[in-house]
Amino acid sequence: MNPTAQAAPPSATPGTASPPPRLVVIGGGFAGLWAVRALAREPIAITLVDRANHHLFQPLLYQVATAGLSAPDIAAPLRHILRAQANVDVRLAEVTGIDLGARRVRLGGGGSGGSADDTLAYDVLLVASGAAHAYFGRDDWAAHAPGLKTLDDALTIRRRVLTAFERAEAAAASGDAAGRDAWLHFAVVGGGPTGVELAGTLAEIAHHTLKREFRHIDPSRARVRLVEAGPAVLASFPPPLQAKARAQLERLGVEVVTGTPVGGIDADGYRLGGRHHDCRTVLWAAGVAASPLGAMLAATPAAGSGSPAIELDRAGRVKVRPDLSLPGHPEVFVAGDLASLVQPDGRPVPGIAPAAKQMGRHVAHVLRARLAGRPAGSAGPFVYRDYGNLATIGRMAAVVDLRGLRISGLLAWWFWLAAHVFFLIGFRNRLLVLLNWAWAYWTYQRHARIVHGGAADKDV
Amino acid sequence: MNPTAQAAPPSATPGTASPPPRLVVIGGGFAGLWAVRALAREPIAITLVDRANHHLFQPLLYQVATAGLSAPDIAAPLRHILRAQANVDVRLAEVTGIDLGARRVRLGGGGSGGSADDTLAYDVLLVASGAAHAYFGRDDWAAHAPGLKTLDDALTIRRRVLTAFERAEAAAASGDAAGRDAWLHFAVVGGGPTGVELAGTLAEIAHHTLKREFRHIDPSRARVRLVEAGPAVLASFPPPLQAKARAQLERLGVEVVTGTPVGGIDADGYRLGGRHHDCRTVLWAAGVAASPLGAMLAATPAAGSGSPAIELDRAGRVKVRPDLSLPGHPEVFVAGDLASLVQPDGRPVPGIAPAAKQMGRHVAHVLRARLAGRPAGSAGPFVYRDYGNLATIGRMAAVVDLRGLRISGLLAWWFWLAAHVFFLIGFRNRLLVLLNWAWAYWTYQRHARIVHGGAADKDV
Numbered sequence: 001m002n003p004t005a006q007a008a009p010p011s012a013t014p015g016t017a018s019p020p021p022r023l024v025v026i027g028g029g030f031a032g033l034w035a036v037r038a039l040a041r042e043p044i045a046i047t048l049v050d051r052a053n054h055h056l057f058q059p060l061l062y063q064v065a066t067a068g069l070s071a072p073d074i075a076a077p078l079r080h081i082l083r084a085q086a087n088v089d090v091r092l093a094e095v096t097g098i099d100l101g102a103r104r105v106r107l108g109g110g111g112s113g114g115s116a117d118d119t120l121a122y123d124v125l126l127v128a129s130g131a132a133h134a135y136f137g138r139d140d141w142a143a144h145a146p147g148l149k150t151l152d153d154a155l156t157i158r159r160r161v162l163t164a165f166e167r168a169e170a171a172a173a174s175g176d177a178a179g180r181d182a183w184l185h186f187a188v189v190g191g192g193p194t195g196v197e198l199a200g201t202l203a204e205i206a207h208h209t210l211k212r213e214f215r216h217i218d219p220s221r222a223r224v225r226l227v228e229a230g231p232a233v234l235a236s237f238p239p240p241l242q243a244k245a246r247a248q249l250e251r252l253g254v255e256v257v258t259g260t261p262v263g264g265i266d267a268d269g270y271r272l273g274g275r276h277h278d279c280r281t282v283l284w285a286a287g288v289a290a291s292p293l294g295a296m297l298a299a300t301p302a303a304g305s306g307s308p309a310i311e312l313d314r315a316g317r318v319k320v321r322p323d324l325s326l327p328g329h330p331e332v333f334v335a336g337d338l339a340s341l342v343q344p345d346g347r348p349v350p351g352i353a354p355a356a357k358q359m360g361r362h363v364a365h366v367l368r369a370r371l372a373g374r375p376a377g378s379a380g381p382f383v384y385r386d387y388g389n390l391a392t393i394g395r396m397a398a399v400v401d402l403r404g405l406r407i408s409g410l411l412a413w414w415f416w417l418a419a420h421v422f423f424l425i426g427f428r429n430r431l432l433v434l435l436n437w438a439w440a441y442w443t444y445q446r447h448a449r450i451v452h453g454g455a456a457d458k459d460v
Numbered sequence: 461m462n463p464t465a466q467a468a469p470p471s472a473t474p475g476t477a478s479p480p481p482r483l484v485v486i487g488g489g490f491a492g493l494w495a496v497r498a499l500a501r502e503p504i505a506i507t508l509v510d511r512a513n514h515h516l517f518q519p520l521l522y523q524v525a526t527a528g529l530s531a532p533d534i535a536a537p538l539r540h541i542l543r544a545q546a547n548v549d550v551r552l553a554e555v556t557g558i559d560l561g562a563r564r565v566r567l568g569g570g571g572s573g574g575s576a577d578d579t580l581a582y583d584v585l586l587v588a589s590g591a592a593h594a595y596f597g598r599d600d601w602a603a604h605a606p607g608l609k610t611l612d613d614a615l616t617i618r619r620r621v622l623t624a625f626e627r628a629e630a631a632a633a634s635g636d637a638a639g640r641d642a643w644l645h646f647a648v649v650g651g652g653p654t655g656v657e658l659a660g661t662l663a664e665i666a667h668h669t670l671k672r673e674f675r676h677i678d679p680s681r682a683r684v685r686l687v688e689a690g691p692a693v694l695a696s697f698p699p700p701l702q703a704k705a706r707a708q709l710e711r712l713g714v715e716v717v718t719g720t721p722v723g724g725i726d727a728d729g730y731r732l733g734g735r736h737h738d739c740r741t742v743l744w745a746a747g748v749a750a751s752p753l754g755a756m757l758a759a760t761p762a763a764g765s766g767s768p769a770i771e772l773d774r775a776g777r778v779k780v781r782p783d784l785s786l787p788g789h790p791e792v793f794v795a796g797d798l799a800s801l802v803q804p805d806g807r808p809v810p811g812i813a814p815a816a817k818q819m820g821r822h823v824a825h826v827l828r829a830r831l832a833g834r835p836a837g838s839a840g841p842f843v844y845r846d847y848g849n850l851a852t853i854g855r856m857a858a859v860v861d862l863r864g865l866r867i868s869g870l871l872a873w874w875f876w877l878a879a880h881v882f883f884l885i886g887f888r889n890r891l892l893v894l895l896n897w898a899w900a901y902w903t904y905q906r907h908a909r910i911v912h913g914g915a916a917d918k919d920v
C-alpha cells in the first residue's frame with residue numbers, strides 16, 4: 001500500500017464534478033500563510049484557522065515590546081491578506097481538538113464564533129501552530145518574567161518596562177533608594193536573538209530615549225543585564241560573530257553574563273550565582289516549547305498495528321517524515337516551529353521564519369504533486385535552504401552570517417534593516433515602518449511609548 | 461479679607477530665597493497640559509499627576525476605536541512633551557484623595573509608584589481630571605455597551621467590532637442565520653459628535669473596508685443604527701446642519717432613529733420603542749459624567765461659617781467662580797470637562813477640547829497675575845472664545861459651523877481633517893497620521909484592524 005497515494009483525495013481527478021478536496025490549515029504564521037498562498041490557483045477548498053485575526057511579523061515583535069513600533073505596524077489581518085484568494089475561508093477560532101481518525105478539527109473556546117462545538121472536516125490537514133515560550137517546568141516564573149511570542153506579550157512587556165521607569169521616579173521622589181535601584185534593574189534571561197534584541201534596545205531606551213525626561217532619576221544609570229546559561233550569546237552564530245555581538249552589547253551598556261543559569265525568579269528579582277538580585281523587571285527569552293497541538297497529535301492512538309507512532313522531540317515538536325507529513329498519516333502535515341526534522345545531511349531545520357516559510361511552500365508543493373497525480377515522493381524531501389543568519393543588537397549594531405561572509409556593526413545593521421523592511425507584508429506597512437524608523441533613528445525617540453491595556457496586569 | 465491675595469504664596473516675592481510655590485495639576489488632558497505649558501517660564505514648582513503616561517488627543521479617539529489609527533498615533537508621553545520644561549515634575553499615579561484643609565493630594569492605587577500612601581503638598585491646586593462616560597444610573601448596561609473615553613476603551617470597541625464580523629461569519633458558516641444577523645447589527649446609543657463619528661465610520665467599514673473579505677456573509681448588509689433620545693443628532697449645531705448631518709449619515713448607510721430613548725441593554729441586544737432588538741454590539745455615546753474627583757471636592761466640609769459650599773451640577777461637574785477657582789478656596793482651580801461655568805452672557809462653557817485648553821491657559825493667566833503681585837481679579841473672568849464647531853460624520857462627510865458660516869459635505873470634511881491634523885501634538889504624529897489617512901482614503905483600508913489586548917474582555 002502506498003500511503004501518499006491513499007491521501008490523494010478522489011476529487012482531485014480532473015474532469016469530475018465532485019467537490020474539491022478540503023484542506024484545513026491551523027495557524028496563520030509564516031508556515032501556514034505561505035502554504036495557503038502557494039496553493040492560490042489549486043482546486044482546493046482551504047480553511048485557515050487562527051485564534052488571532054492577524055498574521056504577525058514576529059521578527060519585529062521586540063520593536064513593539066520596546067515601543068519602537070505600534071502593534072498594527074507589524075501585523076495585518078489574515079482576511080485582508082487573503083481577500084483575493086477565492087479558495088480560502090478564514091476562521092477566527094481556537095482549535096480544541098484534532099481527531100485524526102475521523103479527520104475532523106474541533107473549534108471552540110476564546111476566539112471561536114458560532115456554537116462551541118463547531119468542527120471542520122478535512123481531507124488534508126496542515127498543523128502550523130508554532131511555538132510558545134516555556135519555563136523549563138518552572139511555570140511559577142511566568143508571572144514574574146513575561147516572554148515574547150504574541151502582540152499581547154509585547155504590550156505586556158512594553159507596559160512593564162515603561163512603568164518601571166515611572167516607579168523608579170516615584171521611589172526616588174520619596175527617598176527610597178533601594179526601590180529606585182530595583183526598578184532601574186532590567187534582566188533579560190536568554191542570550192538568543194530575542195534576548196539580545198531586547199537587552200540592546202532596553203539599553204538604548206535607558207541611555208538615549210528617556211534622557212532628560214525624569215527629575216529624580218537618571219535613566220542612563222539603569223542596569224540592563226543579559227543572562228545566558230550557555231557559554232556565549234547567539235549560539236547559532238560562529239564564535240567570532242558571538243564575540244562581536246557581545247562587544248556591541250557591552251558598548252551599548254548591556255552587562256552580559258554567560259555560563260550561569262538563573263536559579264530562580266520571584267516578584268522581587270532573580271537568583272544568579274547563589275545570590276538574589278533585587279530587580280522588578282525580568283524578561284524571559286530563554287525557552288521555546290512547541291504549541292500544545294503537538295501533544296494533541298501525539299496522543300492519537302496508532303491507527304493499526306503496522307502504523308508508526310507519532311513522536312515528539314524534547315521541545316514538544318512533532319517528528320515529521322522528510323516530506324513533512326505525519327508518520328502513518330500522509331494526509332496530515334506539520335510545518336514551521338511545531339515540526340521537528342533532521343535533514344539528510346544530519347542538520348536539524350532551525351526554528352526561524354525563513355525555514356517556516358520554506359516548509360509551508362514545501363507542503364503546498366507536495367499537495368500540488370498529489371493533485372496532479374504525480375507519484376508519491378516526486379516532490380522530494382524538504383531541504384532547508386539557508387540564505388544566512390541575521391541578528392540585530394540595537395542601534396546600528398547587528399551581526400550577519402551569509403554562508404561564510406560575516407559582517408557586524410553598522411553595515412550589518414543596515415543589511416538587517418533592509419531585509420526586515422523588505423519582508424514586511426504589504427506596501428503600506430513597509431513604507432510607514434520605514435518612516436517610523438527613520439524618524440526614530442534621527443531623534444532617538446520611540447513613538448509607541450504609550451501604556452495601555454493594563455487591565456490584565458494590574459499588579460504592575 | 462481678600463481671598464485671592466491670600467492665595468499668592470509668599471515665595472512669589474522676587475529676590476527672596478524661599479522655595480517656589482508648589483502647583484499640583486491633576487490630569488494631563490487639554491486643560492491640565494495647556495495650563496502647565498503656559499507656566500513654563502514662571503518660578504513655580506509644578507507637579508503634573510496623571511494615571512496614564514500619555515496625553516491623549518481625544519477628538520481622534522474614535523479613529524482608534526474603528527481601527528483607522530493605532531493608539532500611539534494619537535497619544536504622546538506627558539513626560540516627553542514636557543521634557544524641556546524644567547519646572548515640571550510628571551508623576552504617573554492615581555489621585556485617591558484631596559484634603560483642601562491640609563492642602564495635600566493623596567496618591568495611591570493602580571498607577572502609583574512608591575509607597576501606597578504618597579502625598580503631595582500644594583500651595584495651588586488645579587483639578588482637571590475631566591469626564592468619563594455615564595449610564596444614567598444604569599451601570600448594568602456598561603458591560604454590554606462600552607463607551608469611549610480612554611485608549612483602553614477604544615481598543616475594547618475595536619476588538620468587539622472586528623470580532624462581531626468574525627462571529628457573524630462563523631454563525632453563517634454553520635447555518636445560523638439569526639446569529640449572523642445579531643452579530644451584523646451594530647447600535648450606537650447617543651447622537652452627539654462621538655455617536656455620529658462611530659456610526660458613520662462603522663458604516664464605512666461594513667460597506668467598503670471589509671468588501672470581499674468574507675465568504676459566508678456580506679458585510680455591507682450589516683445594520684448600523686444610531687439611536688438618539690432627543691429630536692435630532694448633533695444637538696449643539698444649528699438645525700439646518702443637523703438635517704445635513706442626518707442626510708449624510710443616511711447616505712453612508714446609517715439608520716438614524718431620533719426621539720426615542722433606549723429602554724434597556726443586555727447581552728442579547730437592546731430595547732427600543734417597546735421592542736427587543738437582537739444585537740451583539742451596542743456602543744455607548746450617550747452620557748458623560750464628571751470625574752469622581754468633583755464629588756471628592758464637594759464632600760469637603762466648608763472651611764468656616766462664612767465659607768460658601770462647593771456645589772456640583774447635574775452632571776457632577778464642579779461649579780466654579782468666574783476665574784475658575786473654587787468658592788472659598790482661591791488656591792484651588794477646576795478646569796476642563798470637570799468645571800461647570802455659566803458665562804456672563806448666560807451661555808455655559810461647552811465640554812469640548814478648545815474650551816478645556818482655554819480654561820487651562822486662563823488658570824495660568826490668573827496665577828501669573830498673582831505671582832506678579834497684581835490685584836485680585838485683574839486677570840478678569842474666564843470667557844470662552846468660540847471659533848466654531850466641527851463634527852465629522854464619515855468618509856468625506858462633516859459639518860462645520862464657524863460663527864454663521866455653515867458648510868457641510870466634502871469641503872467641511874477637508875476643513876475638519878486639516879484642523880485635526882494641525883492640532884495633533886508633535887511633528888511626527890502630524891506627518892504620519894496624515895500619511896495613514898491619505899493611504900486609508902485612497903484604499904478604504906484601515907491599517908489598525910488588529911485585535912489584541914483581549915484578556916480583559918474574554919466574553920467576546
